[in-house]
Amino acid sequence: MTTPLLHLDKITMQFGGLKAVSEVDYAIHKGELVGLIGPNGAGKTTVFNCITGVYTPTQGKVMFEGRQISGMKANRIACGGITRTFQNIRLFSRLTCLDNVAVAAHPHHKAGLASAILQTPAFEADEKALKAQAFEMLDVLGLADYADQPATSLAYGQQRRLEIARALAGKPRLLLLDEPAAGLNPQESEELMTLITGIRKRFELTILLIEHDMKVVMGICERIAVLDYGVKIAEGTPVEIRSNPKVIEAYLGEEMPA
Amino acid sequence: MKRFLPPILTIFALVALNVLLPRVMNPYYFQVLMLIGINVVLAVSLNLVNGFTGQFSIGHAGFMAVGAYASAMFTLKIGAPFAASLTGVPLPVAQGIALLMALVAGGLLAAGAGWLVGLPSLRLRGDYLAIVTLGFGEIIRVVILNVNAIGGARGLPGIPPYATFFWVFGVVAIVIGLARNLAHSTHGRALFAIRDDEIAAEALGVDTTKYKVLAFVLGAFFAGVAGGLFAHFLSYLNPSSFTFIKSIEVIAMVVLGGMGSISGSVMAAIVLTLLPEVLRSVKDFRMVIYALMLIVLMITRPQGLMGTRELDLGALFGRKKAKVVS
Amino acid sequence: MTEFLQQLVNGVTWGSVYALIALGYTMVYGILRLINFAHGDVYMLGAFMGLYASRWFHAGEDPSPIKALLVLLTSMILCALIGMVIERLAYKPVRKSPRLSALITAIGVSLLLENGGVLIFGASPRFFPQIVAQKNIELGMGVVLSNQQLIVLVVSFGLMLALRWLVLFTKVGKAMQAVSHNHMAASLMGISVDRIITFTFMIGSALAAAAGVLVALQSPKIEPYMGILPGLKAFVAAVLGGIGNIPGAVVGGLVMGIAEVLVTGYISPSYRDAIAFVMLIVILLVKPAGLFGKAVTEKV
Ligand SMILES: Nc1ncnc2c1ncn2[C@@H]1O[C@H](COP(=O)(O)OP(=O)(O)OP(=O)(O)O)[C@@H](O)[C@H]1O
Ligand SMILES: [Mg+2]
Numbered sequence: 001m002t003t004p005l006l007h008l009d010k011i012t013m014q015f016g017g018l019k020a021v022s023e024v025d026y027a028i029h030k031g032e033l034v035g036l037i038g039p040n041g042a043g044k045t046t047v048f049n050c051i052t053g054v055y056t057p058t059q060g061k062v063m064f065e066g067r068q069i070s071g072m073k074a075n076r077i078a079c080g081g082i083t084r085t086f087q088n089i090r091l092f093s094r095l096t097c098l099d100n101v102a103v104a105a106h107p108h109h110k111a112g113l114a115s116a117i118l119q120t121p122a123f124e125a126d127e128k129a130l131k132a133q134a135f136e137m138l139d140v141l142g143l144a145d146y147a148d149q150p151a152t153s154l155a156y157g158q159q160r161r162l163e164i165a166r167a168l169a170g171k172p173r174l175l176l177l178d179e180p181a182a183g184l185n186p187q188e189s190e191e192l193m194t195l196i197t198g199i200r201k202r203f204e205l206t207i208l209l210i211e212h213d214m215k216v217v218m219g220i221c222e223r224i225a226v227l228d229y230g231v232k233i234a235e236g237t238p239v240e241i242r243s244n245p246k247v248i249e250a251y252l253g254e255e256m257p258a
Numbered sequence: 259m260k261r262f263l264p265p266i267l268t269i270f271a272l273v274a275l276n277v278l279l280p281r282v283m284n285p286y287y288f289q290v291l292m293l294i295g296i297n298v299v300l301a302v303s304l305n306l307v308n309g310f311t312g313q314f315s316i317g318h319a320g321f322m323a324v325g326a327y328a329s330a331m332f333t334l335k336i337g338a339p340f341a342a343s344l345t346g347v348p349l350p351v352a353q354g355i356a357l358l359m360a361l362v363a364g365g366l367l368a369a370g371a372g373w374l375v376g377l378p379s380l381r382l383r384g385d386y387l388a389i390v391t392l393g394f395g396e397i398i399r400v401v402i403l404n405v406n407a408i409g410g411a412r413g414l415p416g417i418p419p420y421a422t423f424f425w426v427f428g429v430v431a432i433v434i435g436l437a438r439n440l441a442h443s444t445h446g447r448a449l450f451a452i453r454d455d456e457i458a459a460e461a462l463g464v465d466t467t468k469y470k471v472l473a474f475v476l477g478a479f480f481a482g483v484a485g486g487l488f489a490h491f492l493s494y495l496n497p498s499s500f501t502f503i504k505s506i507e508v509i510a511m512v513v514l515g516g517m518g519s520i521s522g523s524v525m526a527a528i529v530l531t532l533l534p535e536v537l538r539s540v541k542d543f544r545m546v547i548y549a550l551m552l553i554v555l556m557i558t559r560p561q562g563l564m565g566t567r568e569l570d571l572g573a574l575f576g577r578k579k580a581k582v583v584s
Numbered sequence: 585m586t587e588f589l590q591q592l593v594n595g596v597t598w599g600s601v602y603a604l605i606a607l608g609y610t611m612v613y614g615i616l617r618l619i620n621f622a623h624g625d626v627y628m629l630g631a632f633m634g635l636y637a638s639r640w641f642h643a644g645e646d647p648s649p650i651k652a653l654l655v656l657l658t659s660m661i662l663c664a665l666i667g668m669v670i671e672r673l674a675y676k677p678v679r680k681s682p683r684l685s686a687l688i689t690a691i692g693v694s695l696l697l698e699n700g701g702v703l704i705f706g707a708s709p710r711f712f713p714q715i716v717a718q719k720n721i722e723l724g725m726g727v728v729l730s731n732q733q734l735i736v737l738v739v740s741f742g743l744m745l746a747l748r749w750l751v752l753f754t755k756v757g758k759a760m761q762a763v764s765h766n767h768m769a770a771s772l773m774g775i776s777v778d779r780i781i782t783f784t785f786m787i788g789s790a791l792a793a794a795a796g797v798l799v800a801l802q803s804p805k806i807e808p809y810m811g812i813l814p815g816l817k818a819f820v821a822a823v824l825g826g827i828g829n830i831p832g833a834v835v836g837g838l839v840m841g842i843a844e845v846l847v848t849g850y851i852s853p854s855y856r857d858a859i860a861f862v863m864l865i866v867i868l869l870v871k872p873a874g875l876f877g878k879a880v881t882e883k884v
Contacts, residue, residue: 394865
């Protein structure tokens with residue numbers, strides 16, 4: 001078997017007495033669209049934080065393309081090909097939509113500080129290219145009309161899409177989406193599903209998706225992993241997951257995976 | 259080349275005013291004008307740290323002091339003899355070269371101090387960082403008070419008054435131009451992103467460490483240069499010019515102008531330098547009124563005069579329309 | 585050895601004053617995340633209120649313990665009221681503003697109190713009356729403690745214990761803890777967040793006032809700018825201990841007082857004002873959240 005694109009090697013994340021993630025083992029291969037589900041507080045977002053370097057797992061390793069990335073600084077992981085969106089939207093509130101996206105494109109920008117301050121022609125050309133790139137991402141997400149608006153002026157669903165545009169501008173090979181459908185109405189979720197499969201094809205992405213909306217997860221993911229109290233209790237195809245007794249147990253009292 | 263036009267015009271204007279102003283202007287007004295210039299440099303440089311990057315530095319007077327004393331000592335020991343040795347060069351030019359060297363020396367030393375203070379900013383957030391910068395400022399002051407070679411508590415007199423209008427406002431133009439270009443560049447966006455959400459910025463590939471230290475170093479460099487101008491304008495340095503109160507004055511300018519707004523900083527520096535002067539007639543009440551205005555302004559306009567916006571001077575200078583920066 | 589012990593005694597006395605001031609910083613910070621820069625000036629006001637109170641009670645001409653106590657209490661009550669007014673008029677309106685604007689407001693209040701002080705009390709130092717005649721107490725091994733120092737120690741530690749009791753065991757103390765934890769949740773539990781915040785300011789101001797009177801007992805020259813440096817240092821003490829942490833503020837204050845006295849005694853008085861900040865930087869580099877602060881990972 002080939003090396004997986006992302007390999008979580010028994011990662012554990014402990015906060016004081018709480019094990020938010022406990023010895024999770026998981027592999028994702030290039031080109032897959034994988035779901036990560038679980039009840040509230042199961043540790044899903046914490047897994048994302050461990051992958052992206054926001055937290056360093058207290059035990060275990062995260063391997064990306066065969067190299068260990070756990071312990072690296074978040075910005076190096078991002079430049080190395082993993083970008084994400086945030087569950088509780090974290091846009092740069094005082095920047096325009098275009099600038100929000102341009103920030104993420106920044107690591108691929110070559111002009112140095114001196115040329116920026118002197119505004120050399122090379123710098124201006126570079127800056128123009130970067131803006132064009134950022135604009136393209138906005139366009140992909142259907143936000144081109146809002147390029148010059150402040151990010152916070154967008155409607156909620158649009159802010160979620162802006163987060164995706166921003167993550168895409170980092171030219172990731174692995175994209176992590178944390179509850180992209182949260183707060184969207186059924187029609188918007190539907191559009192989102194088309195959008196996600198669309199960008200996956202267009203940018204040849206591997207995607208890991210956290211989502212509570214079972215319709216979305218079951219609809220687009222090829223494989224699903226389930227977390228409960230920080231432990232991975234199941235993984236498999238949507239069909240397998242839906243009939244897994246452990247999963248049903250974990251979700252008891254909550255919405256059942258329909 | 260079109261892009262060299264504004265700098266050239268600026269230089270011409272500065273030279274003309276440099277000759278004209280001291281001759282036609284009341285010396286008191288001229289002094290206030292020069293202090294405004296120096297405060298603009300301070301405010302804009304602090305804005306790079308507090309406004310652009312959202313860091314919390316309250317020790318700017320410390321960097322200013324480092325630059326002031328370093329450049330003054332440089333001129334006294336090296337610059338002045340050097341200027342005197344430059345025969346065949348017109349005096350203003352020789353003195354200008356000496357001043358430039360002194361400013362760069364002072365700025366670099368201050369930048370080094372900024373780097374030292376910026377380093378802990380990697381580990382400390384918010385108020386903790388603030389208090390470290392405050393501590394740094396106080397330590398610098400106590401050290402200056404105790405080093406006799408630089409005058410100690412008596413102060414350092416006899417600094418050649420090289421800082422003419424040309425130099426003070428030349429630096430003003432440079433620091434404004436630099437901040438503006440930075441704001442419009444990818445590096446500026448990285449700073450703004452850190453200000454708005456450091457965690458998101460980092461997760462999207464912004465090297466937050468590098469940029470925070472960069473902001474500190476740049477801010478400290480220009481604070482040091484401002485200190486150098488101050489030294490070479492007043493000809494005399496006293497440790498009491500660089501107390502915590504001075505840091506506060508500069509912060510007040512940045513906040514009043516609007517965090518991240520360059521034109522806001524400039525306007526606030528002008529207003530807050532003039533205000534105590536205007537209030538001189540009501541002597542005893544002067545500082546009380548100043549304090550009250552500060553409080554009332556913060557209550558009524560907490561985002562400052564300009565918020566993060568910029569004054570649109572584009573039309574005025576016939577350049578391409580300046581966009582909203584952030 | 586004798587000298588060292590004597591220094592230690594002086595250091596603890598001086599440190600207990602820092603601790604009293606630091607408590608106000610730490611409580612306000614814990615509850616509002618605001619560095620109340622005006623707190624050092626409330627300490628100054630405490631000394632002046634004490635001065636006026638001793639006039640009213642003629643405590644200077646005819647000293648008695650009761651009068652001294654009355655002076656202390658009057659000053660504490662007046663400063664608590666001043667603290668309340670400051671909070672209501674200046675801080676409440678900026679509670680939801682950006683942090684830095686709130687900080688500038690605090691600085692504005694500080695400038696106002698100092699310069700208002702100059703207007704009202706005059707710029708030149710005033711002398712605090714001797715409301716307690718000085719006597720020295722021999723502690724053995726040649727170490728002496730003045731009765732004034734003893735009063736400082738007893739009063740400040742008494743107040744600290746009282747505060748601890750208030751915070752841990754009374755209803756209002758528990759409400760303070762709840763508010764410092766989470767404003768929203770506290771208000772959902774039926775706590776009047778506004779009232780608790782005001783109350784916190786009043787307590788902190790009263791403690792600072794007590795510190796002002798206690799210091800004036802020992803060094804009677806008082807002037808409107810006397811609060812700046814002790815205020816800054818007390819804040820540093822609070823940060824040293826881990827800001828927001830009440831026992832931390834006490835320990836931070838004591839550590840600071842001892843360190844200052846030792847530097848004055850063994851190195852040079854002129855570096856006394858720097859040691860606080862040097863210690864601060866060193867400790868924060870080693871323990872970024874202060875001695876007793878817990879490092880928390882921000883939830884993302
Ligand atoms: N920085 C932190 N400090 C302390 N506890 C944390 C931290 N981050 C997460 N936790 C805890 O870890 C557990 C898992 O949280 P996490 O956010 O990963 O859950 P989740 O599966 O994403 O839940 P949700 O569906 O609600 O988003 C929770 O109990 C949470 O309170
Ligand atoms: Mg989550």
